[in-house]
Amino acid sequence: MAEKGVAQVWRRFDSIYNLIGTHCSNCGTYYFPPRLVCPKCRRKGKLEEYKYKGLGKIHTFSIVRQAPENFKRQVPYVVAQVQLDEGPRLTAQIVNIDPEDVKIGMRVRVCFRKITEYGEGGIIVYGYKFEPTMIVTGHE
Amino acid sequence: MVGIIGYGVYIPRYRIKTEEIACVWGEDGEAMAHGLRVFEKSLPGPDEDVVTISTEAARNAVKYAELDPKRIGAVYVGSESHPYAVKPTGTIVSEAIGCSTDMTCADFEFACKAGTAAVQACMGLVSSKMIDVGLAIGADTAQGRPGDALEYSAAAGGVAILIGKENPVATIETTTSFTTDTPDFWRREGEDFPSHGARFTGEPAYFRHVEEGAKALMKKTDTTIDDYDYFVFHQPNGKFPMAMGKTLGVPMEKLEDSLVVKDIGNTYSASAMMGLARILDIADPGSKIFMVSYGSGAGSDAFSIVVEDEIEAHRGEVPTVDDYIKRKTYVNYSIYAKYRRKIKALG
Amino acid sequence: MSDRVAIVGVGMSKFGELWEKSLREITLEAGMYAIFDADVQGKEIDAISIGNMSAGRFTGQEHLGALAVDMGGLGNIPAYSVEAACASGGAAVRQAYMSIKSGEHDVMLVLGCEKMSDVSQSEAMDTISVASDMDWEGMFGATFPALYAFIARRHMMEYGTTDEQMGKVAVKNHYNAQFNPWAQFQRALPLKVVMNSGMLADPIRVLHSSPITDGAAGLVMCSEERAKEFTDNPVFVDASTQATASLALHDRKDICTMDSVVLSSRRALERANLSIEDIDVFELHDSFTISEIVLTEDVGLAKKGEGGKLVDEGITELKGEFPVNTSGGLKARGHPIGATGVAQIVELALQLRGDAEKRQVEGAEKAMAVNIGGTGATSIVHILGR
Numbered sequence: 001m002a003e004k005g006v007a008q009v010w011r012r013f014d015s016i017y018n019l020i021g022t023h024c025s026n027c028g029t030y031y032f033p034p035r036l037v038c039p040k041c042r043r044k045g046k047l048e049e050y051k052y053k054g055l056g057k058i059h060t061f062s063i064v065r066q067a068p069e070n071f072k073r074q075v076p077y078v079v080a081q082v083q084l085d086e087g088p089r090l091t092a093q094i095v096n097i098d099p100e101d102v103k104i105g106m107r108v109r110v111c112f113r114k115i116t117e118y119g120e121g122g123i124i125v126y127g128y129k130f131e132p133t134m135i136v137t138g139h140e
Numbered sequence: 141m142v143g144i145i146g147y148g149v150y151i152p153r154y155r156i157k158t159e160e161i162a163c164v165w166g167e168d169g170e171a172m173a174h175g176l177r178v179f180e181k182s183l184p185g186p187d188e189d190v191v192t193i194s195t196e197a198a199r200n201a202v203k204y205a206e207l208d209p210k211r212i213g214a215v216y217v218g219s220e221s222h223p224y225a226v227k228p229t230g231t232i233v234s235e236a237i238g239c240s241t242d243m244t245c246a247d248f249e250f251a252c253k254a255g256t257a258a259v260q261a262c263m264g265l266v267s268s269k270m271i272d273v274g275l276a277i278g279a280d281t282a283q284g285r286p287g288d289a290l291e292y293s294a295a296a297g298g299v300a301i302l303i304g305k306e307n308p309v310a311t312i313e314t315t316t317s318f319t320t321d322t323p324d325f326w327r328r329e330g331e332d333f334p335s336h337g338a339r340f341t342g343e344p345a346y347f348r349h350v351e352e353g354a355k356a357l358m359k360k361t362d363t364t365i366d367d368y369d370y371f372v373f374h375q376p377n378g379k380f381p382m383a384m385g386k387t388l389g390v391p392m393e394k395l396e397d398s399l400v401v402k403d404i405g406n407t408y409s410a411s412a413m414m415g416l417a418r419i420l421d422i423a424d425p426g427s428k429i430f431m432v433s434y435g436s437g438a439g440s441d442a443f444s445i446v447v448e449d450e451i452e453a454h455r456g457e458v459p460t461v462d463d464y465i466k467r468k469t470y471v472n473y474s475i476y477a478k479y480r481r482k483i484k485a486l487g
Numbered sequence: 488m489s490d491r492v493a494i495v496g497v498g499m500s501k502f503g504e505l506w507e508k509s510l511r512e513i514t515l516e517a518g519m520y521a522i523f524d525a526d527v528q529g530k531e532i533d534a535i536s537i538g539n540m541s542a543g544r545f546t547g548q549e550h551l552g553a554l555a556v557d558m559g560g561l562g563n564i565p566a567y568s569v570e571a572a573c574a575s576g577g578a579a580v581r582q583a584y585m586s587i588k589s590g591e592h593d594v595m596l597v598l599g600c601e602k603m604s605d606v607s608q609s610e611a612m613d614t615i616s617v618a619s620d621m622d623w624e625g626m627f628g629a630t631f632p633a634l635y636a637f638i639a640r641r642h643m644m645e646y647g648t649t650d651e652q653m654g655k656v657a658v659k660n661h662y663n664a665q666f667n668p669w670a671q672f673q674r675a676l677p678l679k680v681v682m683n684s685g686m687l688a689d690p691i692r693v694l695h696s697s698p699i700t701d702g703a704a705g706l707v708m709c710s711e712e713r714a715k716e717f718t719d720n721p722v723f724v725d726a727s728t729q730a731t732a733s734l735a736l737h738d739r740k741d742i743c744t745m746d747s748v749v750l751s752s753r754r755a756l757e758r759a760n761l762s763i764e765d766i767d768v769f770e771l772h773d774s775f776t777i778s779e780i781v782l783t784e785d786v787g788l789a790k791k792g793e794g795g796k797l798v799d800e801g802i803t804e805l806k807g808e809f810p811v812n813t814s815g816g817l818k819a820r821g822h823p824i825g826a827t828g829v830a831q832i833v834e835l836a837l838q839l840r841g842d843a844e845k846r847q848v849e850g851a852e853k854a855m856a857v858n859i860g861g862t863g864a865t866s867i868v869h870i871l872g873r
Contacts, residue, residue: 012622017236033623033735060742062636063689064628068616069609071628073186073478079629081637081737089737091624095185096153098469099689104644112195112236114187115627124223126191126232127627137421137463138456 005118009125016127019110021088023050030086054110056084056130063099070116078102082130096131107133142266143308144301144445145273146205146454149417150196151297151404151464152184156476158292164473165287172292177378181295181405183471184281186479189223193298194279195236200458201275201300202237210240212302213271216261217247218254218278218409220327220334233277243271251325252374253435254278255299255409260315260441262303273304280408285333286482293377295405297464299413309451310420310429313444316360318353325436336436345438346376350384353432353440361444365389368444369427372415374434375401397422403465416445418461425449492587493714493721494871496525496707497833502821503671505701510546510602513703515558517826518598521705525717527594529559532707534592535566538579538599539825544614546602555598572618573774575599576704576828577729577858577867583708584727584869593710599829600703611699615824618861620735632688632696632775634736634862639690639777642743646792648780653695654681655798656776657818663805664815666845667834671700671821695776700821704829706836722836725853726758726870736862743792745863748785752857755868756787759853763787766870767851768838769809770831772859773816779803782857783811786868805846813838813846828858828867835871 014020021032025046029038032052038045061080064071071077078094080102094102095113108130115125157180159169173179184193194217202209217229230245248254248261255278262274279298284290303312324345327334337345350373358364365371371390373381378401385395398415407414412433419429429445459467477483498520500513508516514537522529535555543549552566567586571578576599583595603611616625619634629637642648661676676694684694707717714721730751733739739746756762763786771786773779780794788809789797797803803811814820814834817827835854837843854871 009626013235018238059737060637060641062629062633062640062691063686064630064633065686065688066612066632067628067630068613072609073481074628077628079627079633081742091629091735091737092627093187095187096467104640112192112199113185114189114192124189124191125626126195126236129187129627134459134467135463136456136458137460 003122006123016115019052019054019128021050021052022047030088032084032088032090052084052086056082056108058094058102058104058106058108059083059089060104061094061102080130082108093129094131095129109133141311142263142303142305143311143448145304145306145308146201146207146302147417147420148197148200148204148300148458149298149414149461149464150193150200151182152188152193153467153469154183154185154471154479155180155468156183156471156473160473161292175379176292177382177402178293178405179402181293182297182407183476183479184296188296189281190217190219190221190279190298191223191229191232193281193296194229194233194277194300197279197298197300198233198237198275198277201302204454204458205302207273207302209238211273212239212275213243214262214265214274215239215243215245216258216274216276218250218258219247219280220249220251220254220408221281221283222247225329250439251436252376252408252411253433253439253441255413256433256441256443259301259303260317263312263315266303266305273302276301276303278409278413280410282406282408283333283480290334290336293406295407297404297407297410297414299410299417301413307450309448309454311446311448313446314357314361315441315443316353316356317439317441318349318356319439320349322438324438341436345436346380346434347384347387349438349440350374350432350434351387353442354388357430357442357444363444367428368430369394370397370419370423370429371395372398372412372419372429372431374412374432375399375415376406376411378402400461400465414461420447420451421460421462423447425451491711492584492708492724493711494706494708494724494832494836495714495717495721496521496527497836498522498524498705499669499830499833500703502669502700502702502823504604506604508701510542510548510600511554511558513602513701514555514598514600517600517703517705518555518559518596521596521707525707527707527717529561531594532561532564532596533594534564534586535561535596535598536579536582536586537566537568538575538577538828539568539601540570540572540575541614541617541824542602546605571865571867572860573772573824574828574858574860574865574867575825576830577856577869578828580706580829580832580869581727581729581867584724587708587710593713595708597706597708597829598703599826601823601825602701603699603823604701624735624737630688632691635775635777636688636691637736638742638781638862642777642781643690645743646795648795650682650690651678652780652795652798653776654678656773656779657681657694659798659804660773660812660816660818663813663846664819667815667820670815670819671698672815672819691775691777697774697817697822700823702821702823702826702830704826704833706829706832720840722839722871722873724869725872726755726868728755728758729865729867732864734861734864743781745781745785745859745866747863747866748782748857748859751866751868752786752855755855755870759870759872761853761870766809766853766855768813768835768848768854769811770814770816770834770856771811772857773812773818774822776818778859779811779816786855786857805848810848813843813848831856831858832869832871839871839873
């Protein structure tokens with residue numbers, strides 16, 4: 001037996017670190033989180049790994065003010081559904097912005113953050129969150 | 141010749157003003173800010189640590205270099221605030237930037253110069269052809285004991301430098317180091333905050349090591365102050381590097397562009413590297429940079445660097461040091477205490 | 488095989504924070520009341536169906552089927568424990584319906600229960616979250632209220648639904664609960680208080696949310712032939728349907744519509760050969776007030792986007808044309824997760840029998856219950872008739 005939850009999250013590192021989902025080459029649909037079966041094509045589906053670009057926009061969001069134990073230090077935090085440019089929507093926190101400035105339709109890009117900790121002595125889980133796109137000097 | 145083929149930085153969005161901290165301890169904030177020449181400092185958000193800061197900086201570096209991360213043969217992360225006492229930061233960073241499994245990795249610790257030590261290690265591996273490209277990171281989320289002088293400067297940030305031979309944006313001509321056993325600053329296992337020797341951190345520690353390091357490099361390269369366009373020294377505060385420059389006879393205009401400490405504080409393992417990154421953001425091709433890092437305990441690494449024409453093809457792709465400095469929001473001391481885990485009841 | 492399935496007994500424990508009572512005590516209490524109400528002998532019950540979401544996490548006890556049979560002194564009869572998150576109660580009712588309809592069982596005791604107050608507030612919140620997609624929603628900090636806030640914010644943006652309309656649902660359900668002796672909150676709630684209550688997960692306020700509740704509910708269900716033995720006032724299950732939608736809310740094309748509810752309610756009406764206007768009284772799953780608004784639309788009481796207006800017009804009030812949640816709903820009766828679906832049927836059976844006292848909808852002939860799990864990943868619909 002592994003320490004509680006360790007193997008469970010470790011086997012998903014690819015997806016939660018690098019936004020690796022799936023793409024069905026039969027129907028052309030992109031999936032995130034990755035799917036084991038294409039719901040449109042089922043046995044005819046051909047799923048392959050796909051790394052998302054990490055750009056999208058906010059579809060809907062909430063500001064969480066009562067949070068589970070592991071999230072208390074972050075309260076209030078913004079959690080949202082982000083519509084990725086390739087199509088699928090995922091659920092993630094929005095950071096690097098004041099909660100009152102978050103708007104539906106806002107452009108966001110993926111960033112890398114601490115998601116949760118399994119207690120003080122347990123592992124730290126890292127993964128994707130999203131932030132407003134940044135101004136880059138010299139970039140149009 | 142071995143050089144920097146890409147670099148990236150990251151500075152968290154949060155800032156606290158020197159005055160805000162001073163107010164909690166009944167100090168004169170304005171006098172403190174001008175004395176230290178640190179007006180505000182960065183601090184990590186509640187979900188940021190050396191792993192996330194390193195990853196953000198490294199992703200910027202990879203993008204800047206337009207490099208396939210699978211070519212990276214070594215990842216070394218230098219920090220004094222690795223989130224785990226045992227379990228490497230580097231493995232998390234490597235997977236998060238898409239490295240292959242065919243590479244070596246380790247975490248470095250040498251107070252504020254762990255990052256430049258990582259740069260030297262990568263230079264050695266690249267020069268000896270053991271690896272193609274090495275990634276050296278200096279990153280910290282440094283803490284000062286509440287009320288201690290260090291609390292005004294201990295900050296958060298990270299710099300990632302890709303070392304390789306192909307089309308460098310800046311060539312590293314040479315590097316030297318100066319190392320002694322000088323206990324000016326330390327943190328024992330299990331302690332939340334570091335201890336230091338107060339004024340002992342000055343003359344016998346910072347100033348001696350940076351000066352000896354600088355002199356050794358100039359001697360080795362047979363150069364003088366006049367041969368360089370920019371100078372970068374480790375920045376525990378704004379005062380020390382300025383005093384060092386004065387002692388060595390460096391004109392202020394050759395030093396001031398690197399002094400990011402006044403806006404973000406001392407980013408420890410990233411400190412000198414952040415100054416270097418700011419120079420690389422703005423320097424014209426052909427410019428010569430003189431950098432000396434310093435790590436308590438104690439040692440210094442000195443580098444002589446030349447900016448190449450290649451640099452112009454890479455600018456404008458990732459945020460600069462100034463882009464990150466400008467992206468900020470202020471927090472008060474209570475929020476700072478919550479984010480920095482100074483409130484123990486929160487666990 | 489039985490043509491129709493009847494409900495011949497109903498029972499409830501008090502809903503609320505029941506500090507003195509354990510999971511097994513409240514479950515036994517609800518079952519006993521249902522058995523007394525039906526005036527059925529223990530030996531005549533040939534199976535138990537029990538709905539519960541998470542006794543393992545809330546109390547450390549699983550295997551509730553055997554527990555219920557044992558506590559009830561019902562000997563060696565089979566027991567089926569079913570789970571469908573917040574729709575576990577509805578699933579237990581449907582399990583009994585299918586068992587009786589198939590002829591496998593004749594007389595069944597249906598139970599739903601949840602004991603939520605034996606863990607800390609944050610443990611309770613964590614446990615409620617397991618009804619969502621834990622790997623891809625819960626792990627990233629999307630609490631259960633936050634997921635409903637996702638729906639509410641889109642509904643407000645797309646259709647102009649207001650904070651006030653969401654508040655009015657709470658006011659209505661609290662008003663009704665005053666007349667329900669089992670309800671957790673038997674007191675009126677002024678709109679101003681709701682609208683001034685703190686944010687739980689913007690735009691969802693604390694008083695838009697159902698509470699943490701201990702409670703159990705029970706039914707005695709049997710074949711039509713056997714029903715005559717127990718009562719001359721039986722209530723019949725005209726239809727029992729169930730449908731599924733994606734587990735994670737982010738996988739739905741339109742998060743303001745619960746396809747599972749649309750499909751299961753439409754199919755139930757077809758089976759019962761009724762149209763929505765024929766239904767006299769409703770229990771619609773209001774874990775958050777926005778879900779009552781969405782459900783009124785998805786069952787066809789209002790056009791998509793006009794659920795808020797329905798509340799403004801008073802149509803869903805106790806004296807309105809289509810009363811919704813006469814029991815007080817999840818908001819005011821309380822929401823002991825696994826018990827809720829059974830408690831909805833208890834309320835509707837009382838309404839059809841004419842036993843709902845001060846909250847009686849006069850002459851109610853047909854009733855509909857919608858019990859959903861998660862954010863609508865499971866929907867279970869029952870239509871009851873006389």
